[in-house]
Amino acid sequence: MLRLIARRLALGVLVAFTVMTLAFLLTRLSGDLAVSIAGPQATQADVEIVRKAYGLDRPLYVQFFAWTGRAMVGDFGQSYFFKDSVANLIQKRLPITLTLGLVGLSLALIVSLPLGILAALRENTWIDRSVTMFTMVGQAVPSFWLALILMIVLGLQLGILPISGTGTWQHFVMPGIVLAFTAIPALTRLTRSGMIEAMASDYIRTARAKGLSRARIIFKHALRNAAIPVVSIAAVQLGFMLGGSIVIETVFALHGVGYLGWESIAKNDFPVVQAVVLVLAVFYIGLTLLADILNALLDPRLRTG
């Protein structure tokens, strides 16, 4: 078990470092950063001043090691646009994105667990087919479009929720619903197939033979086994959801890390872009590590490193 965790941890660190390298190279794609920072009206002399001021005149590898060295200890440099340190900016915005992610995941689980169980218990009936159809449609809905539809219906016509912004808990409801929709199809299908597999297993037949009640069989025996993959995939899904929240945060003007990333891309604020890519990747790496450990804890068969 410890060996498994150690190996995964080492892999995670290696992946994080690779992502760091890619994030650095990514922001150098535009060609000359000094030109884009200085802006369209800048003269050649201005560009040179910018190049010197931001240290862009140094060789690429020097810039890279200077950045990674400081990033290791949480110093991502200074934002060009916000006149604040990147670390501060991210620290301020991160709680919003994490709240959104947790709200989204909770809503997704509240919907997909019962739906998946129901579909599995009524396999091949119209209920099962409707649930499947629902997941197919859910997979096809563009999230930004769903966001706009919710704004029209819940925000304007019913007037029960604020349309955009950050501040109160109500601001998280609509983005949370939209984010949940990105995870519901996969989680529902997984619950369904896990439950079907569990219900067909030998231990359920034994439980039936012992004369246990149906409710006890379903909730005590089948669900516990069906939940194993769902719990671990939920952690992976949360990682994807944090990365995908950029579109939703932008539509709802919810000032989280994703929105920060979008703003910085528009403003050519490359230290922020690099840092946001890295932070989201590190969260994903951490959550998948957690998923692997959870999986091993819940299923003793996987504990051998």
Added chain:
Amino acid sequence: MSEPIAIQAPQPSSIGSSRIGTAGFAIGIAIVGLVVAAAVVGNALVPQDPFTQDLGNRLKPPFWMEGSQAGHLLGTDQLGRDYLARLVYGARISLLIGIMTVITSGLIGITLGVLGGFFGGRVDDVVLFAITTRLSIPVVLVALAVVGLMGSGLGLVVATLGLLLWDRFAVVARATTMQVRNHDYVSAAWCAGASTSHILIREILPNIASHLAVVATLEMALAILLEAALSFLGLGVPPPLPSWGLMIAEGKDYMFFSPWVIMIPGVALLVLVLGINLVGDGLRNLLGAERLR
């Protein structure tokens, strides 16, 4: 060692086959066929031009609403351009991006997956590492950053999405190659003196192709949705090209008074993606049936 969950997760087989049945498959094929037909011959059938502005005729509603105009079946947008003509032209963009992205990402992912699955050992370690790294990269953010830094354009969007969406191809190609590499026909080919490249291309690839076809449908749907999202955020296909995502973005400012400006392209997007997913689901069920025999 058991593989990380993140790598097991996106396999179509582990998501579980959903038995919508052959009806779903047929509906999917019909939808995709219709959109392909619209993309190919649509603008020849619709008399209006998708780019001609008519500021005197802005935001006219579609035919089922009051105040619609005979010449504009789906109404006009905020610049008076015919909405049906733009919608039909947009189908071309979505399909083009979907197909080109699948070709690019398929080439990368299948190559990596087959090599990793076939050779195992160190090669496989590298492939697994590449997949793990790719999965931890936030796709939308990186795609936005690339387009934001390099300027928007159809080719760039395809290249970016192609370089980002190969992970599922690699995962499935790797897993299925591992399954088939020990089959008798591969051993037979070895004994007959076939070269490694011959075995990979002529023996392995045809036998995993059906699984890859399912992945291709999933990736195509994903690429189309991502392009729409990028264009919606203003960093995808540049105006005046009528990408469905861009149409929704342009209609956003008018959606509270004329909701149909975002309903029409949104529903088109939903139906196309649903159709592609239904085709993929049908293919997967056909495969499942084949395996039982």
